[in-house]
Amino acid sequence: MLTILMACSNNASLAILADELSKLNRVTVSWAKSQQDAIKRIGAGSIDVLVVGEELLQGTALSLVKEVIKSDPFINCAVVSPLSPKEFHESTEGLGVFMQLQVNPGPGDAERMMSLLASIGVWDGNDHQKRGLVVSVASGKGGTGKTTVATNLALSLGGDVCLLDCDVEEPNAHLFLNPEIQKTDEITAWVPAIKEDLCTACKACAEICRFRALTVIAKKVLVFPELCHGCGGCLKVCPEGAISDGSRVLGEVGIGRSGGLGFIHGRLRVGEAMSPPLIRRVRSQGAVAAISIIDAPPGTSCPVITAIKGSDFVLLVTEPTPFGLHDLILAVEAVRSLGIPCGIVINRADIGDKRVQEYANKEGLPILMEIPFDRKLAEAYSCGKPFVEVMPEWSDRFRSLYKDIQKLVQC
Ligand code: SF4
Numbered sequence: 001m002l003t004i005l006m007a008c009s010n011n012a013s014l015a016i017l018a019d020e021l022s023k024l025n026r027v028t029v030s031w032a033k034s035q036q037d038a039i040k041r042i043g044a045g046s047i048d049v050l051v052v053g054e055e056l057l058q059g060t061a062l063s064l065v066k067e068v069i070k071s072d073p074f075i076n077c078a079v080v081s082p083l084s085p086k087e088f089h090e091s092t093e094g095l096g097v098f099m100q101l102q103v104n105p106g107p108g109d110a111e112r113m114m115s116l117l118a119s120i121g122v123w124d125g126n127d128h129q130k131r132g133l134v135v136s137v138a139s140g141k142g143g144t145g146k147t148t149v150a151t152n153l154a155l156s157l158g159g160d161v162c163l164l165d166c167d168v169e170e171p172n173a174h175l176f177l178n179p180e181i182q183k184t185d186e187i188t189a190w191v192p193a194i195k196e197d198l199c200t201a202c203k204a205c206a207e208i209c210r211f212r213a214l215t216v217i218a219k220k221v222l223v224f225p226e227l228c229h230g231c232g233g234c235l236k237v238c239p240e241g242a243i244s245d246g247s248r249v250l251g252e253v254g255i256g257r258s259g260g261l262g263f264i265h266g267r268l269r270v271g272e273a274m275s276p277p278l279i280r281r282v283r284s285q286g287a288v289a290a291i292s293i294i295d296a297p298p299g300t301s302c303p304v305i306t307a308i309k310g311s312d313f314v315l316l317v318t319e320p321t322p323f324g325l326h327d328l329i330l331a332v333e334a335v336r337s338l339g340i341p342c343g344i345v346i347n348r349a350d351i352g353d354k355r356v357q358e359y360a361n362k363e364g365l366p367i368l369m370e371i372p373f374d375r376k377l378a379e380a381y382s383c384g385k386p387f388v389e390v391m392p393e394w395s396d397r398f399r400s401l402y403k404d405i406q407k408l409v410q411c
């Protein structure tokens with residue numbers, strides 16, 4: 001079920017859009033007239049998509065978006081705006097807004113919205129066959145063979161498949177796939193810029209910033225862009241209107257192909273700590289493929305959750321060691337908290353002990369593939385070659401793995 005909240009004081013302006021969306025299977029539409037009401041509903045955690053109209057009882061559309069991402073950084077926002085696409089893009093940069101809607105949106109906008117939501121894995125239209133599956137490959141820790149599994153799976157499937165490397169801090173899928181990158185976009189995030197002629201050095205901005213991204217020294221506001229989370233708190237409290245829009249580069253998204261395989265990866269700028277907005281951008285670019293394979297970052301924190309949220313299935317790659325088991329347990333908890341089904345791939349399966357298998361049995365988690373500790377596989381890895389190219393018989397095993405995932409998703 002997808003829950004869409006329409007935030008607007010004038011229901012008539014969003015009525016056609018709401019009507020179209022309400023006709024869809026497994027979609028419910030509800031309304032909030034004020035910022036407060038919308039923030040309360042989103043804080044309760046039951047909203048997947050927020051559509052912000054032009055008119056609100058308090059505040060502006062963008063101030064509402066800036067508020068709601070504080071309580072739910074993963075909310076998907078669409079905003080009605082008369083701005084040009086370029087102006088809109090600049091004013092919403094870093095806020096995770098996935099779509100600009102024209103004033104008085106109609107049926108075509110509803111269709112476009114749902115197709116964008118499907119493309120970022122938020123909505124499946126109740127038809128997994130039609131759009132294929134979004135499969136994330138994750139692991140509790142790095143070095144378990146996650147990228148090996150993701151790239152070999154993607155190469156084995158054939159057809160309209162796209163590999164999304166969301167491990168933006170250390171993307172390495174390109175080393176195995178040698179894609180031809182056809183387009184590179186710089187991705188930026190909003191940060192405050194101080195208009196010194198208006199600033200009275202009142203310190204209100206520095207006091208509200210819990211990330212210490214602003215400080216006032218000798219009647220001058222210093223901004224530390226690297227520490228800013230783009231929450232917009234300073235913008236809201238500044239009594240002089242002395243804060244305007246600045247930006248900082250988060251990284252870049254590269255889009256290309258490796259033979260028949262679609263390829264998208266993000267690269268976080270060196271020194272940049274905030275990866276989720278960049279990961280969201282990689283996810284949203286991987287829109288159109290029939291099957292998306294996501295190479296998620298390792299671990300269980302925000303970047304992983306951003307990468308795997310909205311997937312149909314998560315493959316957890318682990319190794320049969322005490323460390324592997326420890327991190328697997330954490331990863332399973334994280335995936336289960338999102339309500340996504342998961343299964344396990346054990347890499348280097350013939351070393352270590354049987355505790356991963358025992359844990360999987362106890363938890364009812366399917367072990368979908370075991371990859372042995374094999375010199376030929378290790379040699380292929382060290383030469384940057386996907387092992388399905390060196391040992392083609394593994395392609396069948398990866399195709400069979402995908403079929404097992406399809407069955408588990410349809411259960
Ligand atoms: S400077 Fe601080 S208060 Fe302002 S947007 Fe950044 S994190 Fe939020």
Ligand code: SF4
Pocket residue numbers: 194198199200201202203204205206216221237238239240241242243
């Ligand atoms: S809140 Fe506005 S006026 Fe006050 S110090 Fe910050 S930028 Fe200057």
